[in-house]
Amino acid sequence: MTPPELDEGLPLEKIKEFSIEELLGMAIKAEIGARRFYESLAERVDITELKEKIEWLAGEEKKHEELLRKIYSNMFPDKEVVFPKEHIGPELQPVARKLHGVQDLIDLIRWAMKAEEIAAKFYAELEGMVESEERKRLMRYLSDMEWGHYYNLKAEYELLLDWEMYSHMMNVGP
Amino acid sequence: MTPPELDEGLPLEKIKEFSIEELLGMAIKAEIGARRFYESLAERVDITELKEKIEWLAGEEKKHEELLRKIYSNMFPDKEVVFPKEHIGPELQPVARKLHGVQDLIDLIRWAMKAEEIAAKFYAELEGMVESEERKRLMRYLSDMEWGHYYNLKAEYELLLDWEMYSHMMNVGP
Numbered sequence: 001m002t003p004p005e006l007d008e009g010l011p012l013e014k015i016k017e018f019s020i021e022e023l024l025g026m027a028i029k030a031e032i033g034a035r036r037f038y039e040s041l042a043e044r045v046d047i048t049e050l051k052e053k054i055e056w057l058a059g060e061e062k063k064h065e066e067l068l069r070k071i072y073s074n075m076f077p078d079k080e081v082v083f084p085k086e087h088i089g090p091e092l093q094p095v096a097r098k099l100h101g102v103q104d105l106i107d108l109i110r111w112a113m114k115a116e117e118i119a120a121k122f123y124a125e126l127e128g129m130v131e132s133e134e135r136k137r138l139m140r141y142l143s144d145m146e147w148g149h150y151y152n153l154k155a156e157y158e159l160l161l162d163w164e165m166y167s168h169m170m171n172v173g174p
Numbered sequence: 175m176t177p178p179e180l181d182e183g184l185p186l187e188k189i190k191e192f193s194i195e196e197l198l199g200m201a202i203k204a205e206i207g208a209r210r211f212y213e214s215l216a217e218r219v220d221i222t223e224l225k226e227k228i229e230w231l232a233g234e235e236k237k238h239e240e241l242l243r244k245i246y247s248n249m250f251p252d253k254e255v256v257f258p259k260e261h262i263g264p265e266l267q268p269v270a271r272k273l274h275g276v277q278d279l280i281d282l283i284r285w286a287m288k289a290e291e292i293a294a295k296f297y298a299e300l301e302g303m304v305e306s307e308e309r310k311r312l313m314r315y316l317s318d319m320e321w322g323h324y325y326n327l328k329a330e331y332e333l334l335l336d337w338e339m340y341s342h343m344m345n346v347g348p
Contacts, residue, residue: 056230134339137332144329148322155318158311165308 006111009087026087035061037092089118120146180285183261209235211266263292294320
């Protein structure tokens, strides 16, 4: 079941139906969504280690948004960013509910992993669509960074599945 | 050519010839080596963004060392950690020289990527060798974290290859 924090979006193969401008708009919107998701999640997590990691992810997505805005304004000077209604792949939304227990947290991290994985693949696809070597390089950068996030989340997810061990390791109560 | 900061070590398939105790000792030594490598590298880098990322990596390796020491003392109570002379895969050593230009930095990041990749594979192998589900989980955690580092470094590496763009993006001088 898809939780309220995740809007599944269009499958990756639909990417060919949009212009670079639209895809960049989607990417910027997705980075904003991811940042807000991580910020709101961090507020609801009281395991210091994990909270700090999630805040770090929020900061990373902020930097990606800024980078994408630079690329956009460089490709489409003097144009406001257009955010298409559609988006490719899952888009994260802020966590507005109270989390109950570790299972809610595990579910959200799993969805975040899914979003990071699709984002990584999305940027890899964009690499093939932009023209210059410089822009290709930036897309590879973003794709690699999202893979980095994916594995970082996967590591925490793996441990959270065994809450007894996790809470012992992180020196937190149940 | 292998630089002074990287000791290539034994190929991964030699892992079967060592005991778990020896392999954990090697892993702890490798995490210490990686931390010192990143700390010394961070001191030599004056691009703020990159310096912070490298310092972050150093902090991560410190946490891994502590986690491995916990696992070791849990498996071998009241025993001092034994550090074998041999080690599997490349081991990073502190950067003692002055770096000249971006090419030196690019080379070091490439070696660090290689060390992270082998570390990720090393922990994945260890997962198959330890007995309990808890220890397997911890090895998966470490393996995923090292993959996270690998992709994070790969992203920076990709951009550093185009120094003109990198310095422009990071707002640093040549």
